[in-house]
Every structure is written in structure tokens, then in C-alpha cells.
Amino acid sequence: MLGLQYFSFEALWSPWFFFLMAALVIFYFYLAGPWKEKHASNEPKVTGWQKILFVSGMIMLYLAQGGPLDLLGHMMFTFHMVDMSLSYLIVPPLVLLGIPAYLWRIAFRASFWSKLSGFMHPILTLVLFNMLFSIYHVPLVHDYVMTHFAVHRIYYLVLLVTSFMMWWQIACPVPEWNRLTDLRKMAYIFANGMLLTPACALIIFSSTSMYATYSDPEIWARAMGYCIGGDSGSLLAKFTGPTFFNLMEPVEDQQLGGIVMKLVQEVMYGCILAYVFFQWYKKEHKDSEDEVPDHGALS
Template sequence: MLGLQYFKFQAVWSPMFLFATIAVVIAYLYIIGPWREKHFPMEKKASGGQIALFISAAILYYITNGGPSSLLGHIMFSFHMVNMSVSYLIVPPMVLASIPSFVWKKVFSAPIWQKFKFLMHPIVTLILFNMTFSIYHIPIVHDYVMTHFTVHRVYYVVMLIMAFMMWWHVITPVKEWAKLAHVKKMAYIFANGVLLTPACALIIFTSAPLYSIYSDPEVWAQAMGYCVPGDPRDLLAQFEGPQFFNMFTVVEDQQTGGIIMKLVQEVTYGVLLGFVFRDWFNKEHKQEDLDAKLLKEAMLVNHNK
């Protein structure tokens, strides 16, 4: 149970977050269904795979930000890094791939978005996401964000937006808006992996505790006060800190979190690199076959003459 049995239902499952997630899924189903049929009847329907992908993304995001894994992320750093990996490396590309292109065109058709077009340059999105993510894992920044509720919510929303902006150039749901060809896209994914490595290395190879909320009971209780009803002092009286739940030492838990983050990053980027390479390979061979066919037809025409 990993200690979840010590907490009340609302602390483990965050009912309001659950209802919000269900509302988002219902809105998605309405937009790709009745709303599309009414306003965009000629647009292609979302496939069953896209629907399954969106619902899966919604479930993953709920579990890691409002469900059991979110609570465990306030107790163990390893779970915190699972949550970060899923929220910013897995969910955004799933959402981008699951929403039909006509929705994106409708959302970003307003002229006001032209004023922010410079922010979608691939280099800008690359730097913004990795900078935002890496700064968050500087110990003093991380502890401050985790112990200040409003800052925590705002920072997480900003990171999510940066993640969508970064992944847009890899998934690009509106193909005519693509800014990167296949080879550049592969270089872009590789660069993301390189830029994220220092933050992971800092966590994995440091032999001392970095984050107070996982080593200092007072700071931990303050952070837990935002996700567990009641007085944080009661948590200290009952559990005496996060180590009550963790079979690892603080440093071992910290290193495990860094390894999880790096592994998820490598697997995610590797899978997407494979998809991009496959598309590029198929496109190149399709063009070669077409060129060969045209050459053969031209030779036959000349021969007949």
C-alpha cells in the first residue's frame, strides 16, 4: 500500500481533480463528436486510437497530479520523478496526437496568436522547456515551489505549457504548420535529451540529500499540508517525517528518482526517434520508387519514338 492506507479517501483520490478530469474527457468527446458534426461535418473523424490515446493521457495525468501517485510524490522523491516524467514527457505528446487537426486550427486561428508566433520557434521552445524543467530541480527552487501553494500551481501550469510547445515540433498535429523536416526533427529530439541530462546527473550522482521536503520533517509537513486535509503538525506527531514510509534512505530515494527520470526520457525520446526515422525512411523510399517509375515510363516513351 506504500503508506496510502494512513490517509483519507480525499487525500488519496482528490475528488475535485477527478471530476475535473472527467469533465475534460466529456468535453473532448463532445468536440470530436456532436460539435464536429455541427460545425465541421467535412472534417475527418477522430479514430478509435486517438480517443483511446486521449482518455489514457487524461487518466495518467490524473493519477500523477491528483491521484495516489501525486500523494506519494510528496512522500518519496522517486514517485515525484515518476509524476514529472509522465506529466511532461509522456502526456503532452499523447494529447497532441489524440486531438484532430481541425480543433487545433480552430483554437489558433485567432489573429492574437500571431503576436506570440516567435515563441514557437524550435530553438525557443527547446530552451524554454529544458530551462524551466532544469531550474525547477535546483534544490532551493524546488523546495520553495513545493512549499508555496500558489507558486506550485502556477509553475506546474507553466511547465505543462512549455512541454506542449516543445513537443509540438515533434508531433505537429497540423502537418502544414510543421517547421522541422525529418532529419531536423531527429536532431531536435536528440538535443532535448542532451539538455535534460545535467539535471538528471545532478540528482543521480550527488551523495548528499538535495531537497529538504524529503529530508526535513518540518518542511515535509508544510508541503504535505497542501494535499492532506488537517493540521500539518498532526502529520509530524503521527509519522515523524517522510522516512516513516520509505524503505530507502533519502539519498537512495533521490538517486532512484534521477534514474527513473533519465530512463523514461531515454525510452520516450527513443520511441519518438524511431517513429520519425520510420516516417523519413518510408518517405525517402516512396520518392525513390516514384522516381524510378517515372524514369522507366520516360524510357519507354523514348523507345517507342
């Protein structure tokens, strides 16, 4: 299906990346179980819901950056945008909320981190992530990143870090480190959606294929060579380019990818916005009830 049968197990499943993700999950359960009982027994128990969130985040990150979706993202722009959506819009809040507060406090208790607190200013994290994401989808930048292995790895890592920094403002797992009120969080989420819109609109409404990675066979082969590794030349020589795997024209694939990204963004931000709104409403409603005087007690 979609040409995946032509590729090796290593190219499809990236075993080394799988082992890294598995090691992180094992380490998480160790910190949430035996280590906690020995060193942080007074802290609240890690809930089953937190474990589900963390493991789900790790699975999605693996699929997007190391599993078959990663390979498909080099063949079709639509899958590339699915990978981006999973990696930077869905995984960060799942991981942030899945890791208990006491682990965050321990991880950032060194005085060194307080000197870097300025980098976590909400406006800076908002602009930084959306700027890097938008610049990445400028055609010249995208094609360069996709065809230069070291740059590709570094850029994706920086995007992942900045996405966590941005989501920290919305899904901060440590209550006393929360910088934004619920109302400001709602404004922050809305601003994120607005800042991502120009890049998505450019992709969706373009009448021509903008990315050589998905239309030029030579550039596509270079990008695929970094993705599958090994003796990729003999394998890629069998194919005429990305159109061999794509049932759509490059421009249609590009437009669909932009739509996917925008839809995932709207759904994700919409759900988070609704959650924050109802949390704010419940808090305000409870506070107003607490302020009502008890006339029965006065009589």
C-alpha cells in the same frame, strides 16, 4: 501499502481534479461527435486511436497530478520523478496527437495567436522547457516551490504549458503548421535528451541528499500539508517524517528517482526518434522510387 491507508479518500484521489479531467474528456467526445457532425461534418472522422491517445493522456495526468501518485510524490523522490515523467514527457504528445487537426485550427484561428507565433520558435521552446525543468530541480528552488502552494501550482502549470510547446515541434498535429523537417526533428529530439542530462546526472551521482522536502521532517510536513489539505497537522504529527513511508535512505531514493527520470526520457525520446527516422526513411525511399524513369513507358 506505502502508508496510503493513513490518508483520506480526498487526499488520495483529489475528487475536484478528477471531475475536471472527466469534464475535459466529456467535452472532447462532444467536440469529436455531435459538435463535429453539426459544424465540421466535412472534416475527417476522429479515429479510435486518437480517442485512446487523448483519454490515456488525461488518465496519466490525473494520476500524476491528482491521484495517489501525486501523494506518493510528496513522500518519495522516486515517485516525484515518476510524476514529472508522466506529466511532461508522456502526457503532452498523447494529448497533442489525440486532438484532431480541425480542432487545433479552430482553437488558433483568431488573428491574436499569430502575434504570439514567435514564442513557438523551436529553439525558444527547446530552451524554455529544459531550462525551467532543470532550474526546478536546483535544491533551493525545489524546496521553495514544494512548500509554497501558489508558487507550486503556477510553476507546475507553466512547466506543463512549456512542455506542450516543446512537444508541438515534434508531434505537431496540424501538417501545415509543422516547422521542422524529419531530419531537424531528429536533431531536436537529440538536443532535448542532451539538455536534460545535466539535471539527471546531478541527482543520480550526488552522494548526499539534496532536497530537504524528502529528508527534513519539518519541511516535509509543510509540503504535505499543502498536498493533503484539511486538518493535516493532527495526521502528520503521527509520523516522524518522509522516512516513515520510505524503505530507502533519502540519498538512495533521490538517486533512484534520477535514474527513473533518465530511463523514461531515454525510452520516450528513443521511441519518438525511431518513429520519426522510419517516417523519414519511408518518405525518402518513396521519393527515390518515384524519380526512377519508367523505361517501359518510353519504349
